[in-house]
Amino acid sequence: MSAISFTVNGNRQTLDVAPMKRLLDVLREDLHLTGAKEGCGEGECGACAVLLDGDLVNSCLVPALQVNGSRLCTIEGVSTEGRLHPIQQCFLERGGAQCGICTPGMILATHHLLDKYPNPTLEQIQEGLAGNLCRCTGYMRIFESVQEAAKAGAV
Amino acid sequence: MSQRKPILGASPLRKEGRAKVLGAAQYIDDLSLPGMWFGATVRSSIARGRIRSITFSPEIDWSQFAIVRASDIPGENTIVHLTKDHPCLAADAVNHPEEPILLLAHPDKTALIAAVRGVSIDYDELPGVFTIEESEAAVENNDIERIIWPGSDQGGTANCFKQYLMYSGDARETEDGLAAAFETADYIVEGEYHTGAQEQLYIENNGVIAECNKDAEGNVTDVCVRGSMQCPYYLVHALTLVFNLPEDKCRVIQVETGGAFGGKEDFPSVIGSHAALLAMKCSHPVKITYDRAEDMAATTKRHPSRTRHRTAVSKEGKLLGGSIDVAIDGGAYATLSPVVLSRATIHAPGPYQWPHIRVRAKAMATNIPPHGAFRGFGAPQSLFGLERHMDKIARVIGLTPEEFRRRNFLATGDCTATGQPLVEPVDMQHLLTRALEESGYHEKLARFAEENKHSSIKRGVGFASFMHGTGFTGSGERRLNSLVYLDVLEDGRPQILVSSTEFGQGTNTILSQVAAQTLNLPYDDIVVAQPDTSVVPNSGPTVASRTAMIVGKLVERAALQMLTMLRDDVKLPEDYSPAEFKAAALAYRAKHGSLRSSVRYEPPAKIFWDDDLYRGDAYPGYAWAVYVAEVAVDLNTYMATCTRFDALQEVGMVMHPVLAKGQIEGGVAQGIGYALYEKCMWKDGRMMNNQMTNYIMPTSADLPPIHVHFEEVPSIHGPGGAKGIGELPMDGPAPAILNAIENATGVAFNTIPLLPEDIFERFTSFTTPSHGGSEDIDPLTDIDTEVESPEVNA
Numbered sequence: 001m002s003a004i005s006f007t008v009n010g011n012r013q014t015l016d017v018a019p020m021k022r023l024l025d026v027l028r029e030d031l032h033l034t035g036a037k038e039g040c041g042e043g044e045c046g047a048c049a050v051l052l053d054g055d056l057v058n059s060c061l062v063p064a065l066q067v068n069g070s071r072l073c074t075i076e077g078v079s080t081e082g083r084l085h086p087i088q089q090c091f092l093e094r095g096g097a098q099c100g101i102c103t104p105g106m107i108l109a110t111h112h113l114l115d116k117y118p119n120p121t122l123e124q125i126q127e128g129l130a131g132n133l134c135r136c137t138g139y140m141r142i143f144e145s146v147q148e149a150a151k152a153g154a155v
Numbered sequence: 156m157s158q159r160k161p162i163l164g165a166s167p168l169r170k171e172g173r174a175k176v177l178g179a180a181q182y183i184d185d186l187s188l189p190g191m192w193f194g195a196t197v198r199s200s201i202a203r204g205r206i207r208s209i210t211f212s213p214e215i216d217w218s219q220f221a222i223v224r225a226s227d228i229p230g231e232n233t234i235v236h237l238t239k240d241h242p243c244l245a246a247d248a249v250n251h252p253e254e255p256i257l258l259l260a261h262p263d264k265t266a267l268i269a270a271v272r273g274v275s276i277d278y279d280e281l282p283g284v285f286t287i288e289e290s291e292a293a294v295e296n297n298d299i300e301r302i303i304w305p306g307s308d309q310g311g312t313a314n315c316f317k318q319y320l321m322y323s324g325d326a327r328e329t330e331d332g333l334a335a336a337f338e339t340a341d342y343i344v345e346g347e348y349h350t351g352a353q354e355q356l357y358i359e360n361n362g363v364i365a366e367c368n369k370d371a372e373g374n375v376t377d378v379c380v381r382g383s384m385q386c387p388y389y390l391v392h393a394l395t396l397v398f399n400l401p402e403d404k405c406r407v408i409q410v411e412t413g414g415a416f417g418g419k420e421d422f423p424s425v426i427g428s429h430a431a432l433l434a435m436k437c438s439h440p441v442k443i444t445y446d447r448a449e450d451m452a453a454t455t456k457r458h459p460s461r462t463r464h465r466t467a468v469s470k471e472g473k474l475l476g477g478s479i480d481v482a483i484d485g486g487a488y489a490t491l492s493p494v495v496l497s498r499a500t501i502h503a504p505g506p507y508q509w510p511h512i513r514v515r516a517k518a519m520a521t522n523i524p525p526h527g528a529f530r531g532f533g534a535p536q537s538l539f540g541l542e543r544h545m546d547k548i549a550r551v552i553g554l555t556p557e558e559f560r561r562r563n564f565l566a567t568g569d570c571t572a573t574g575q576p577l578v579e580p581v582d583m584q585h586l587l588t589r590a591l592e593e594s595g596y597h598e599k600l601a602r603f604a605e606e607n608k609h610s611s612i613k614r615g616v617g618f619a620s621f622m623h624g625t626g627f628t629g630s631g632e633r634r635l636n637s638l639v640y641l642d643v644l645e646d647g648r649p650q651i652l653v654s655s656t657e658f659g660q661g662t663n664t665i666l667s668q669v670a671a672q673t674l675n676l677p678y679d680d681i682v683v684a685q686p687d688t689s690v691v692p693n694s695g696p697t698v699a700s701r702t703a704m705i706v707g708k709l710v711e712r713a714a715l716q717m718l719t720m721l722r723d724d725v726k727l728p729e730d731y732s733p734a735e736f737k738a739a740a741l742a743y744r745a746k747h748g749s750l751r752s753s754v755r756y757e758p759p760a761k762i763f764w765d766d767d768l769y770r771g772d773a774y775p776g777y778a779w780a781v782y783v784a785e786v787a788v789d790l791n792t793y794m795a796t797c798t799r800f801d802a803l804q805e806v807g808m809v810m811h812p813v814l815a816k817g818q819i820e821g822g823v824a825q826g827i828g829y830a831l832y833e834k835c836m837w838k839d840g841r842m843m844n845n846q847m848t849n850y851i852m853p854t855s856a857d858l859p860p861i862h863v864h865f866e867e868v869p870s871i872h873g874p875g876g877a878k879g880i881g882e883l884p885m886d887g888p889a890p891a892i893l894n895a896i897e898n899a900t901g902v903a904f905n906t907i908p909l910l911p912e913d914i915f916e917r918f919t920s921f922t923t924p925s926h927g928g929s930e931d932i933d934p935l936t937d938i939d940t941e942v943e944s945p946e947v948n949a
Contacts (some may be wrong), residue, residue, distance in 0.1 A: 011565045042847065045847055070235075075177070076179075088177065095817040096170055096176075098413075099357070127856055136659045137817050
């Protein structure tokens with residue numbers, strides 16, 4: 001076991017965990033942050049995506065030790081006191097969420113995308129979200145949600 | 156009081172949407188019960204054989220594990236669907252790879268990985284059959300060794316789960332008519348079309364948590380399973396047999412479900428029964444969640460198919476007669492194959508007038524994990540064959556695909572191939588005109604033909620015309636006899652109680668819209684009860700594009716009945732405000748203790764269906780559509796890409812434009828995957844690419860713009876004039892795309908999925924002499940289609 005310490009959604013955490021435990025399991029099991037989902041366990045689907053020092057990562061591929069000293073943002077940290085972030089609001093209004101299982105990862109990927117390109121082109125959106133699979137929507141409502149969020153100056 | 160702004164046809168926020176965007180929605184793997192253990196499945200490593208022995212590794216302390224084998228099942232060892240051939244756990248014999256044999260549970264889920272490996276099973280292997288053709292050959296040759304399914308007293312014959320023979324009229328007259336048609340036809344066109352298996356690939360894998368209570372003697376008194384599923388009452392039925400318990404002792408609760416698409420229609424009966432057996436054995440709640448590899452390897456997929464057409468056509472382009480033979484690969488057990496085959500059969504003739512048609516259909520057994528429900532449910536398979544064949548015929552007789560279809564479309568007042576009169580308006584001519592206009596089809600047809608001469612990227616356009624029946628087939632809805640409740644809670648808010656589940660498609664939202672509109676109350680006031688079979692009635696399974704039209708109509712009727720109850724009993728005024736409704740509802744509750752409006756399905760008048768002859772009103776209503784695909788085929792990489800998609804459909808009145816668009820776009824995306832990306836690779840009955848890494852579904856970067864168009868024609872069947880929508884968009888994309896590829900390249904491809912290697916192989920075979928390079932690129936000589944005609948034969 002190793003002691004690791006990091007911040008999640010602004011809260012400092014110190015945990016004693018197996019160093020190779022997947023960050024996804026640390027979040028879900030040790031911290032009870034279940035917003036990150038396991039879809040494939042091999043970094044293909046993006047359902048477990050979180051922001052690690054501002055980078056979008058698949059938490060199923062990140063060993064716990066690697067987050068020591070880092071700053072994490074999960075879906076639970078995107079809203080403020082129950083108030084939806086503009087990205088969340090746009091996903092809700094525009095049909096960007098159907099079954100909802102990819103939605104946490106998709107919203108964090110959008111956050112990351114809009115950080116990089118506040119007014120993304122459709123191509124930038126398509127590329128920026130290509131690591132997050134959605135089986136329900138065909139992505140069209142998601143693209144619209146992202147465009148609306150950009151218009152609202154979401155990030 | 157003024158009438159509120161209509162909520163049906165508006166796009167209120169998805170009921171459970173807020174929890175979903177917050178990441179707060181709780182799916183099965185997010186839930187935990189006190190003292191919960193974890194379960195795992197030991198599966199067959201071979202396709203077919205007899206179990207000789209099971210040995211447990213001495214290196215593991217098995218006393219720490221709960222172990223369930225077939226002999227532990229207190230009731231029947233069966234997962235019931237339509238027949239009881241499918242065991243819950245293999246007892247003596249296995250019939251497909253990954254067949255469940257043993258179940259293990261342990262408090263620490265990490266201990267299970269080694270434990271599953273620590274069980275060794277020895278088999279006497281038997282020969283397997285892995286394709287429709289091998290299964291047929293075994294029957295034809297009376298090869299007893301390869302008769303892998305014996306038939307059953309609930310239907311089916313050796314290696315064949317089900318057969319249908321459907322005629323457009325009296326059998327003898329139709330046969331005579333067909334014989335005459337083929338005798339006198341100007342052209343006879345034959346074709347064979349194949350579709351592959353397709354994984355549903357919901358992003359949330361199958362998962363459940365089960366609890367089990369026992370009496371002092373250790374007998375099971377009741378079980379409770381919660382999990383990711385479409386049809387809670389299907390699982391109740393399965394549990395009653397496995398545990399030999401009455402229905403009210405088998406409680407099932409659906410929790411937030413991360414996608415389903417049919418993949419969680421029948422399969423939860425398997426995993427739910429397994430978890431409940433483990434809970435019985437270890438006396439703890441047990442959670443089983445599959446990982447992706449297990450889910451893909453062991454659970455259901457879309458049935459592979461082969462459709463053969465033989466069609467008699469006049470030189471004026473009229474269909475004179477047709478023979479269609481559909482075969483689907485059902486896998487090792489019957490499961491839902493007979494009903495999937497039924498939908499394939501009824502949809503095989505498409506939206507056309509056939510003076511004489513015969514459809515023969517069969518579901519064959521193979522030693523592959525059972526294939527099951529997937530959006531479209533047989534229709535995408537037979538419609539792929541039909542709509543490719545329609546383009547073929549058009550080419551042979553020298554008409555455009557458009558003109559040929561126009562000369563044969565069904566119209567209002569015509570009868571379908573099952574003899575169902577189309578009473579509600581149908582205007583395929585207009586749908587085709589509008590779809591071709593919206594997509595710029597004619598302009599592109601001309602432009603691409605010109606541009607292709609000078610480019611190695613060949614572009615093309617193609618379309619498919621089709622329909623999808625909504626609701627259960629034939630007498631199915633009558634048999635389901637669905638029931639819904641509408642209550643008023645103690646705070647005065649109405650609550651909808653149905654077993655229809657939400658898994659992304661919008662059940663909660665549209666049913667709330669129906670209740671809000673009918674009760675003339677704000678949408679936000681409507682509550683939807685969690686589907687818990689101890690609370691909600693059986694409103695039927697959440698399948699077959701039936702929720703909006705059938706269950707929605709029941710919710711509408713329940714709301715109307717509630718208003719009558721309130722008017723009659725507590726004098727709710729004709730014209731009331733939400734506050735007056737609440738006051739009246741609470742007064743009713745105070746007087747009677749509760750307020751419940753209960754409504755049962757009533758078949759529409761004059762609906763007639765003959766299950767033996769396969770004649771009559773096959774579906775209460777049909778959605779009609781024309782889909783147009785634009786493609787680019789790169790002859791350097793042999794990659795075919797869909798570059799634009801237009802989906803026009805008539806689905807009655809649109810209840811929720813945002814959700815409806817999302818349904819169509821999502822279905823089209825799955826259809827594009829079905830056509831161009833998603834290939835299940837099989838080896839001896841086992842899926843070899845059971846990972847997202849090598850089973851490729853479309854990403855956001857792969858899909859073209861999808862333009863969705865609705866033609867709104869009110870239907871008498873659904874609430875607010877709506878019809879079903881869920882499955883329709885799966886039917887059209889694949890044939891439209893392959894028609895477009897033929898338009899782009901001049902080459903007819905008749906098998907999906909169509910991957911770059913398939914295109915490469917076909918193109919290089921034209922130019923490489925060792926591959927018999929005398930073939931030319933003329934589509935009339937394509938490898939799958941035979942043409943007989945006076946002109947061609949002369």
